Amino acid sequence: MAALTLDTLDILTPDLYVERGYPHEEWRLLRRQAPVYWYQRDNCDPFWAITRHADIIAISRQPELFRSTQRLFVAINEPGVPPPEEALLRQLLNMNPPEHGEYRAVVSRRFTPAAVNRLAGHVQEIAAEMINGIADREECDFVTDVSAKLPLAVIAEMFGIPRSDWEMMFRLSNAMIGPTDPEYARGGTIMEGLQQARLEFFEYFSRLVADRRKNPRDDLATALANGRVNGGEIPGFELLSYFALLIIAGNETTRNATTGGLFAFIGHPDQWELLKRDSSLIRPAVEEIIRWTSPVIQFNRVATADTEIRGQKIRQGDVLALFYPSANRDEDVFEHPFQFDIKRQPNYHLAFGIAEHFCLGANLARLELQMIFREIAARMDRVELAGPIARMRSSFVGGIKHMPIRYRMRAKSA
Numbered sequence: 001m002a003a004l005t006l007d008t009l010d011i012l013t014p015d016l017y018v019e020r021g022y023p024h025e026e027w028r029l030l031r032r033q034a035p036v037y038w039y040q041r042d043n044c045d046p047f048w049a050i051t052r053h054a055d056i057i058a059i060s061r062q063p064e065l066f067r068s069t070q071r072l073f074v075a076i077n078e079p080g081v082p083p084p085e086e087a088l089l090r091q092l093l094n095m096n097p098p099e100h101g102e103y104r105a106v107v108s109r110r111f112t113p114a115a116v117n118r119l120a121g122h123v124q125e126i127a128a129e130m131i132n133g134i135a136d137r138e139e140c141d142f143v144t145d146v147s148a149k150l151p152l153a154v155i156a157e158m159f160g161i162p163r164s165d166w167e168m169m170f171r172l173s174n175a176m177i178g179p180t181d182p183e184y185a186r187g188g189t190i191m192e193g194l195q196q197a198r199l200e201f202f203e204y205f206s207r208l209v210a211d212r213r214k215n216p217r218d219d220l221a222t223a224l225a226n227g228r229v230n231g232g233e234i235p236g237f238e239l240l241s242y243f244a245l246l247i248i249a250g251n252e253t254t255r256n257a258t259t260g261g262l263f264a265f266i267g268h269p270d271q272w273e274l275l276k277r278d279s280s281l282i283r284p285a286v287e288e289i290i291r292w293t294s295p296v297i298q299f300n301r302v303a304t305a306d307t308e309i310r311g312q313k314i315r316q317g318d319v320l321a322l323f324y325p326s327a328n329r330d331e332d333v334f335e336h337p338f339q340f341d342i343k344r345q346p347n348y349h350l351a352f353g354i355a356e357h358f359c360l361g362a363n364l365a366r367l368e369l370q371m372i373f374r375e376i377a378a379r380m381d382r383v384e385l386a387g388p389i390a391r392m393r394s395s396f397v398g399g400i401k402h403m404p405i406r407y408r409m410r411a412k413s414a
């Protein structure tokens, strides 16, 4: 293979993510030689690639200077892909202070550590149910049988969405986040597929809103449907976008941390044995899984004024892409960053972002991962790949779509 150079490296082409997974060697080179790099290629609009931990923190902490916009992530230009300013949804991720804080406050108390801890028993039950579902076999597709189901089940329960509709949520969520992946696409152009999925989401949530305004319950759908910003009702488009955001954001990311976590254990049997022997390691293990897998590849910011980072002149209007998985392998922050070490402490990873837009669902994701890996570690005696994994075609969220595994399972929870 030709040697990597700054001029030729590619961190955006989604087909490369399918073939090789994350471009860690490319990010390593960028961190070392050009941590604030003007990425200009024929297949995309130019942007600043930000690859160091410290710079992502500094940028995220200045939401006035580096604003979130409709453009959530950079991607290659492909036929039918909507332009970045196309507003498919209007939600927290593309809002800014002070509006952003007002909207976030509508549901934030349902995602605090205390609120999430109250769900622990329930999440444990769901995790056990997922593992029971594969217990009478020796092979399964871990993604479709387990890791995709858990986060969807948990968030759908929080919303009060009936089980019969979970499958549809799963399908629409895939179509919204992986529209350029042939398996997830909904037919027609990419834009048509996205619009169709959004329409179906919105129709469903409109009915849910109407119901919860009439028959309030103690669930997330009721909190949102009756939420208020600036002393008034949440406008329709923003309200439906909020529903879609919470379904989508919690789904794909946690799913991919779960799948990627098991994949990491299969590749590091010593770490697997360690966790099986000592379940008290579950918390640091989950943090390490999240650092290691970093399911969100990037989010973007746009500079609102001319400024400078590490001597590079950033102009007003320039796009900056924050590459979280790169920050999570930053040699300046992590000792042996390429080692999967479930005892790693401290573990200041940025997989959930930081500051203004810090992941609202971080506590929930942690809980889900702790429950599922506790269950798996207690019950699976042996696990290995039963075929090749299939990765999602995306430079935004890193996903494994299929992971066939072979395993031996104990009959009951330990």
Ligand code: HEM
Pocket: 060, 068, 092, 093, 094, 104, 151, 155, 245, 246, 247, 249, 250, 251, 253, 254, 257, 290, 294, 295, 296, 299, 300, 324, 350, 351, 352, 353, 354, 356, 357, 358, 359, 360, 361, 362, 364, 365
């Ligand atoms: C391992 C799983 C997860 C990862 C890696 C992850 C990652 C992230 C990242 C990196 C951001 C920050 C975006 C930015 O700075 O622009 C974010 C924001 C967000 N996440 Fe997560 N997330 C995960 C799970 C969840 C879950 C379970 C939910 C549940 C609903 C969720 C809901 C959200 C929301 C609503 C935001 C927007 C927050 C805001 O803009 O104020 N995420 N997430």
